[in-house]
């Protein structure tokens with residue numbers, strides 16, 4: 349598991365992502381709480397949700413996601429200590445959010461569609477709504493995912509992205525910068541947005557990558573207060 353120590357040092361118990369060697373964390377794969385054990389932490393509550401490339405975000409309490417509709421979504425937020433929340437990714441961007449002032453965290457699953465539709469902003473908004481998070485107190489980490497070096501899409505998809513004011517170079521989308529921009533537009537200071545800068549597609553197999561191998565296996569990106 350790759351831990352983001354600098355981000356954790358803001359006051360988090362865990363911010364990390366499992367690696368290929370850690371196994372498959374797809375829905376049918378290992379349970380999410382295995383990731384806590386991989387991080388050397390005590391096993392405990394770890395929640396994920398059925399991801400649908402949308403923008404719905406749910407708060408998570410001690411008993412799990414507090415969904416008022418179908419248990420589907422692409423972002424989770426929590427203010428519960430020791431509760432872990434995670435998203436499954438294999439090239440999609442995991443965006444980690446943390447507010448040290450209000451002691452609240454969040455995680456978003458931001459692939460091309462989710463980024464285009466603003467799932468990261470939706471997660472930040474949910475933290476604001478539920479926990480009183482101020483944008484200026486929010487810290488973000490853009491996790492390992494499809495990098496601008498490798499993430500080529502069709503002309504139409506690139507055009508759709510550019511129309512939204514999101515960054516692309518020709519047919520190569522920059523999901524890292526796109527999510528950073530959205531957070532900045534929300535009011536998060538640029539200095540509080542860290543980009544891990546690790547491309548899963550050209551990571552040489554370090555992470556599960558759909559683009560690299562067509563795998564159905566997933567890495568679990570996880571955060572815990």
Ligand SMILES: [Zn+2]
Pocket residue numbers: 495496497498499547548549550551
């Ligand atoms: Zn790459």
